[in-house]
Each structure stands twice: as C-alpha cells, then as structure tokens.
Amino acid sequence: MGEGVVAFNHQGEIIAINQRARSIICEQAVLENEIDSLTRKVSTQNSRTVTEINSNTRNLLVCATPLMLDGEGGAVLILNDITELRLLQEKQRLFVTNVSHELKTPLTTIMGYIDLLKTKGTDREVFNTSVHYLEGASERLLRLVDDLIDLSCLSKFEFEIEPRSTDLSGLIKDIVGQMSLKAQKFNIQIHT
Numbered sequence: 001m002g003e004g005v006v007a008f009n010h011q012g013e014i015i016a017i018n019q020r021a022r023s024i025i026c027e028q029a030v031l032e033n034e035i036d037s038l039t040r041k042v043s044t045q046n047s048r049t050v051t052e053i054n055s056n057t058r059n060l061l062v063c064a065t066p067l068m069l070d071g072e073g074g075a076v077l078i079l080n081d082i083t084e085l086r087l088l089q090e091k092q093r094l095f096v097t098n099v100s101h102e103l104k105t106p107l108t109t110i111m112g113y114i115d116l117l118k119t120k121g122t123d124r125e126v127f128n129t130s131v132h133y134l135e136g137a138s139e140r141l142l143r144l145v146d147d148l149i150d151l152s153c154l155s156k157f158e159f160e161i162e163p164r165s166t167d168l169s170g171l172i173k174d175i176v177g178q179m180s181l182k183a184q185k186f187n188i189q190i191h192t
Contacts, residue, residue, distance in 0.1 A: 004079035008039045010072035024060065024079050035077065038064050043073040052082070059086045102144055105178075106137035112181035113137075133178055 004021025006014055017025075025032065034053045042049055042064040053060045061082045067074040113130040120126045176190050183190050 002080075004081075005076065006079070007067060007074065007076045008043070009069055009074045010043060012036060012039055012043075015069075015074070021077075021079055024058075024081060035062070038062060039075045039077065042066055042075040046073060057083070059083045099144075099148065103141070106140040106144070108182060109137040109178045110134055110141075112185075116181060129177070136174065137178065 002020065004024045005016075005018045006021040006025070007016040009015050025035070038049070038051065038053075043066060046066045048063070048065045050061070050063045053062055059082045061080040063078040063080075065076045065078075067076045113134050116126060117130050121130070172192055176192050180190060
C-alpha cells in the first residue's frame with residue numbers, strides 16, 4: 001500500500017500501523033506534534049478532516065477520520081507523502097514564469113516596431129531597421145515554440161550541449177536595437 005495508515009485509540013496511543021506509516025513517522029519526528037494534535041481534534045470533535053502538514057523536507061496530505069472503539073473516540077489517519085508532487089508543481093510554476101518572460105520579450109519588440117512603422121513607416125531607414133528587428137523577433141518566437149514542442153516530446157530529461165562560436169558584439173548590438181524603442185519610450189539612453 002502506498003499510503004501510510006495509522007490508527008489511534010482515545011488516549012492517542014497507536015493501536016495499528018502499516019509499514020509505510022511507520023517509515024513516514026520515523027523519518028519525520030518533527031511531525032509527531034502535528035499528528036498528535038490532529039488526532040486529538042478528530043477524536044474530540046468526531047469529524048473527518050483533510051489537511052496538509054509540511055516540515056522542512058516533507059509534505060504530507062493527511063486524511064483523519066474518527067474511529068469508535070468500545071464507545072471511546074479514536075482516529076484513523078491516512079498519510080500520503082506529496083513531497084514530489086509539490087516539487088513538480090513548483091518546477092511547473094517556474095517553467096511557466098520563464099516561458100512567459102521569454103515569449104514576452106520578442107512580442108514586445110514586435111509590438112514596438114509595429115507602432116514605429118505606423119508613425120514613421122514612410123522613412124526608408126526606419127522601415128528597413130524595423131523590418132530587420134521584426135524578422136529577428138519573429139525568428140526568436142519560432143525557435144521558442146519549436147523548443148517547447150521538442151520539450152513536450154522528450155520522455156527523458158537528457159540533452160546535449162553543442163558548443164559554438166558567437167559574435168558577442170553583434171549579439172549586444174542586436175539586443176540594444178530591439179530594446180531601443182522601449183528605452184526611448186521611458187526616456188532611457190542605452191550606450192554600448
């Protein structure tokens with residue numbers, strides 16, 4: 001059984017426990033006070049409750065149900081270790097935050113240069129510069145979407161690093177060019 005099951009009598013003494021519950025409770029001595037408190041609450045109030053108990057290293061989902069033994073109140077607790085689930089949820093939250101940021105950057109560039117074209121699109125130099133950055137931002141978006149598709153197809157978290165040379169000067173000039181419209185909007189000058 002994947003869940004830990006432990007039964008307590010009205011005095012808070014363990015009357016039955018499976019191996020999984022034993023390992024969870026032994027690993028997490030810090031949780032004993034919280035489990036005792038929960039057991040007393042369920043026994044005295046005679047009501048079922050579901051709660052999450054967190055320690056520094058573990059997250060437990062605990063379902064506590066009243067138990068009647070010889071007219072006395074007790075409790076049965078079902079312990080589910082949801083630590084990995086919480087870690088995955090945090091990774092998912094960080095992933096969504098990072099992807100949102102990565103998608104927003106080229107979209108901001110595209111929107112900025114579209115606005116520039118609307119107001120100064122007749123100027124050939126502005127037009128050519130805008131088209132250049134619009135193409136770059138569109139290609140970046142396409143690469144991001146391709147990366148997301150590739151990521152969704154991966155069954156393992158393995159990857160290879162492919163070292164290659166990069167023209168840092170050109171990269172910095174390109175980034176400054178993409179951000180210059182936004183900087184001008186807030187009266188910020190970028191010097192490289």
